[in-house]
Amino acid sequence: MTIRVQATLRIGGTLGRSHLANLTAAIADDHAYLDWSGEPFDPDKIEEGVPLVLTVNEIIGGELCMVEAFCRRHGLTYARWSGGHTEFGPIRVVFNGAGVPQEFPATTDDEVLIRLETIRALGSLHAIERHFAVANLTIPPFIIDPEPA
Template sequence: MADRVSASITLGGSISIGAFAELVAIIANEGLSTEWDGEAFEPHHRTIGAPLSLYAHEVAWGYFNELESWCARNQIAFARWSGGYGGQWGPERVIHTGDGELTSYAVTEDDVAVIAREAIEQLGSYAAVLDRFSAADFTVPPLIVEGDPTPQEATGETSPPAEEATNVE
C-alpha cells in the first residue's frame, strides 16, 4: 500500500483543443477537483484566463505521476505542493517552468519555501539565496486552450474609444 498525503497542482500554458481533451481525461484518472474535497473536475470548472488549480487528498507518494509526466512532455508549466509523510519525506514544492526540468524545493506544510543551512552554505551568497526563493515562488501562467476568448472578450470589456486630439492655444 502506498503512503498517501494531500497534494495540489497548478498548471498553465497554451494547448490545443485535442491536448485539453487528453488533459481532462488524465485529471479525471487522477481524481482531482478544483477545491479540497470538491466534486470531480469537469471542463467547465476551468476559469478562462487563469491557471488551473487542482487538489486531492490521499495522493500516492504525494505526486501526480501521469499528470506531471504529461505536462513535462507537452511543455506545460506547473507548481505542485505535497504534504510530508512522517518519517518518510517532508513537504515539497516541485516546479516545472515548461522547459522539461523539474526542480524540487523544501517547503512547510503551509507551502512556504524554506532553505536548510547546508543549502545556504552551498549557494554561497545572499543574492543566490534570494534567487532560490524567487525560483520556488514561480508564478504559473494561465492555462490557455486553443479558441479561448481573449481576456477582454471573456470579461465583456470593450476598448475605450480613442481620444480625440485637442488643440490647445
C-alpha cells in the same frame, strides 16, 4: 502500506483544444479534483485568466504522475505542493515548461524552506534570492487555444 498525502497542483500555459481530452483523462487517472470538496474536473469549468488548480486528498507519494507527465510533454508550467508524512516532509515541485522539475522543501502552508547546507552551497545572498525566485515561480494563466498554430 503505501503512503498517501494531500497535494495541490497549479498549471499554467497554453494548451491546444485537441489535447484537452488527454489532459482530462490524466486528471481522472490521478483522481484529482477542482477543489478539496471533490468536485470532478469538468473542462467547461476552466476559469479564464487564472492557473488551473487541481487538488487531491490522498495520492501515493504526493505526486500527480499522469498530469505532471502530460504537463512536461506539452510544456505547461506547474507548481505542486505535496503534504508530508512521518517519513518525509512537505515539498514544492516547480516546472517552468522546459528541462526538469525542481524540488524544494516546504511547510504545510506551502512556504519554501531552505536548508543550511543549501545556503552554504549557494554561497551568496544573490544566489539565495535566485533560489527562492525559482521556487516561487509565478504560474501563468491556463489557456485553451481553440486552434493551435
